Amino acid sequence: MTPVNRVLMLKGMPLLRDLPPFNRIPGCRGVTNVREVDFPQADRDRLSAVCGQGMATFLTPNHPEFFTDWMIDKQIVSKVAPLAASWATNGVVNGLGRLAQKFWLANNLIAQIPGNSDAARDHSVGWAAQGHGVLLHPEGAVGWHGDWVAPLMPGAAEMALEALERGRAADPAFRAFVAPMVWKLVFLRDVEAELLAECAYVERRLKIAAPPAGADPAGRVHAIYAALLARDEEAAGVVPDEARPFPARLEASVSIKKAELADLVGSPDGETADLPRAARRWLRETTGTTPEAAGRVKATAEALQRLMRLGPFAWARDRMTQEEAAEHIKRIRNDYCAGTFRDTLNRFVPQPAGPRRAIIRVPEPIAVHDFAGDAAALTAELRRRLQAALDAINAGLRAGGGLRDYSNPFAG
DSSP, X not given: OHHHIIIIIIIOOTTGGGSTTGGGSHHHHOTTOEEEEEOOHHHHHHHXXXXXXXXXXXXXXXXXXXXXXXXXXXXXXXXXXXXXEEEEEXXXXXXXXXXXXXXXXXXXXXXXXXXXXXXXXXXXXXXXXXXXOEEOOTTOSOOSOTTOOOOOOSHHXXXXXXXXXXXXXXXXXXXXXXXXXXXXXXXXXXXXXXXXXXXXXXXXXXXXXXXOTTOOHHHHHHHXXXXXXXHHHHHTTOOOOTTSOXXXXXXXXXXXXXXXXXXXXXXTTOOOTTHHHHHHHHHHHOOSOOHHHHHHHHHHHHHHHHHXXXXXXXXXXXXXXXXXXXXXXXXXXXXXXXXXXXXXXXXXXXXXXXXXEEEEEOOOOEEGXXXXXXXXXXXXXXXXXXXXXXXXXXXXXXXXXXXOEEEOGXXX
């Protein structure tokens, strides 16, 4: 599948990808429209050195974009660990019918099943211990924030420690690694017109008034989110105050939803560290509840998750790049636009605003056999290396003038 992935999914067909009307057909121009892949040989060698017999390696890329994630990840592992297994959501592996399931399993995808991951973890540890490698996204679900690494889940660190323990039982020289990988997508040309057109589509679908003529993509994205937040505030009985900073209004709405959900799932003490996960567990494990009660929990949890998907990364800088604006739009479409074939297709195979370059870097892998900390410390170190590598990529792009940006209304 590697040549198919490289041509149809990433780079497109030479000549046809630039020739109208073929350049509008995803399969001709590349479904993900990644024209260029910047993956230096030194980074390939760094990753190759920790993949193979006598070692267990867990490959841990960042997770900025859906669908493109596996296409780029597959391109990377094809160079260093072609037999690597990859984790994916249960809905992808098992939820698209028998033929799709057979295809994904043949490609060695592992279904992540909430509340039932023991078999997947056991298979992963055993497969990695054979020297093949296992790839999983420690951020979990896509957040559509390519410049910021979300708090990580500890699965990769825990499995690496278990694989080391198993391997050392048979071979005292056995080694284990957690290998961070980062990739950053950059538009190859100005895509402002395409971003504005996608904003207009979202505004129509969500019945949000278009801003005055001349608004740039950053302003349009901010206006859409402000309108959606005002709807949440009104539903909670709060009068929207546009004079308040957006982050303060968002935090207040999140607090309201957390309190509501905590009450619904029986957490009156206000324990709200991971309420969406608690709600999913409540829905799986609670018996005797009514459909109405389950529906309220599900709807409240989903509303809370939508609010929490926008965070400090949105107002961390006073400039918003075209790439960041595109991510905001895709997040809005994924979270709020549903009910049509176009919306469903965008959710599973989101289409970029224009041709892009993938910048791939491999920070120094973590030698688990020499690491003194536990899984929590290992996870923290993994996140530090991922974020540092992303920051270095962005610093280089800004220094070279390789990013187009706008004033960031969220930071105002």
